[in-house]
Amino acid sequence: MTTYRRRGHWRTRSSGTRHWVTTHHVTRSSARPATSPGRSHPRSSSPAPSGAVGWISPNASCPVCGAAVYFYANEHGSRVFFDELGPPWPKHPCTDNPALHATTAGGRQAPSIRDLGVARRPSDMRDRAWKAYAVKGIAIEDGRSSIALQPLNGAGRGLSWTVSRPLSLRADDIVFVRAQQMSYFDADACEPAIVEDARRAAEIARRLITERDRQHVLAAIAGRVAAGEMTPDEVAEVTVAVRAARTRGELAAAIRIRVTDLTVAPPRRGDLWLLAIAFVLMVGATSAAEGGRSFLMMLPGLLLMATAVYRLNPDLERGARVVFAVLTAVVAICPAGALGGAIQVEILQR
Numbered sequence: 001m002t003t004y005r006r007r008g009h010w011r012t013r014s015s016g017t018r019h020w021v022t023t024h025h026v027t028r029s030s031a032r033p034a035t036s037p038g039r040s041h042p043r044s045s046s047p048a049p050s051g052a053v054g055w056i057s058p059n060a061s062c063p064v065c066g067a068a069v070y071f072y073a074n075e076h077g078s079r080v081f082f083d084e085l086g087p088p089w090p091k092h093p094c095t096d097n098p099a100l101h102a103t104t105a106g107g108r109q110a111p112s113i114r115d116l117g118v119a120r121r122p123s124d125m126r127d128r129a130w131k132a133y134a135v136k137g138i139a140i141e142d143g144r145s146s147i148a149l150q151p152l153n154g155a156g157r158g159l160s161w162t163v164s165r166p167l168s169l170r171a172d173d174i175v176f177v178r179a180q181q182m183s184y185f186d187a188d189a190c191e192p193a194i195v196e197d198a199r200r201a202a203e204i205a206r207r208l209i210t211e212r213d214r215q216h217v218l219a220a221i222a223g224r225v226a227a228g229e230m231t232p233d234e235v236a237e238v239t240v241a242v243r244a245a246r247t248r249g250e251l252a253a254a255i256r257i258r259v260t261d262l263t264v265a266p267p268r269r270g271d272l273w274l275l276a277i278a279f280v281l282m283v284g285a286t287s288a289a290e291g292g293r294s295f296l297m298m299l300p301g302l303l304l305m306a307t308a309v310y311r312l313n314p315d316l317e318r319g320a321r322v323v324f325a326v327l328t329a330v331v332a333i334c335p336a337g338a339l340g341g342a343i344q345v346e347i348l349q350r
């Protein structure tokens with residue numbers, strides 16, 4: 001990568017008007033080091049984006065206004081300019097001009113870690129809820145892609161993803177992950193794409209739904225009707241499918257969205273209050289007594305907590321729900337006991 005300082009200069013827009021571009025630094029990826037096997041196809045070394053294929057690092061400049069942009073071109077003549085890499089992939093506005101389309105030659109590439117400096121912070125244009133990762137390795141088997149991801153700054157835990165179709169990603173490409181979704185630049189389609197983790201999605205799809213979840217989704221549909229986004233015929237059809245749905249997967253299919261995009265009914269506020277009161281009761285019991293007596297005094301709190309946890313997890317099967325509720329209540333003894341003990345020591349010292 002070479003960086004040089006470009007002095008201020010006049011630039012001519014495609015419309016023929018001229019404007020002044022102030023002095024700025026230009027980084028050229030054409031001089032990328034030869035440490036990238038698999039990326040050995042010919043790249044253009046021309047300083048302007050025209051004629052180049054693949055990605056040009058930030059500081060490639062827009063041919064119209066001279067602003068620093070990320071630029072992609074493929075062999076089919078498609079060219080995209082982005083103000084920022086990553087969701088929502090803000091497109092640079094002044095390059096929707098067909099006159100800028102140029103003939104290009106050979107090769108394909110997606111954005112790689114070399115295009116996104118580790119030290120470079122995402123601008124306000126990028127949705128920071130999406131974390132950037134680099135592809136460590138990808139294996140395609142039986143039409144599924146298994147992808148190992150590592151955080152871009154090298155720190156923290158990596159992720160392992162399974163996508164139910166082959167993806168055209170390679171080692172060092174960058175992707176963005178949020179919850180169960182991954183956003184990446186599909187170099188073949190020449191546009192950003194979103195995929196979901198097949199394993200995680202299948203897990204969510206199996207979860208049961210409650211009548212409250214059904215009502216929550218029907219209310220959302222009613223909102224879309226009011227906004228004129230759905231016709232009465234569509235609504236009738238969707239409503240039947242929603243009423244018949246038993247799992248999250250069926251519910252998502254009924255309203256034709258990805259299961260990872262589905263929002264079910266939020267927890268009841270009363271159940272959250274119950275949880276808080278149960279914890280306070282447990283802390284109160286351990287701060288008032290010691291040993292076996294404190295455990296007896298804690299029983300009402302324990303029962304209340306198990307009830308609250310049970311009520312807060314309607315999407316679990318009955319047996320699992322009971323076990324989870326009891327386990328959570330038992331585990332809660334530790335923090336409640338520690339807090340209660342601390343309060344007791346505080347009282348004794350006075």
Ligand SMILES: [Zn+2]
Nearest residue numbers: 062064065094
């Ligand atoms: Zn521009």
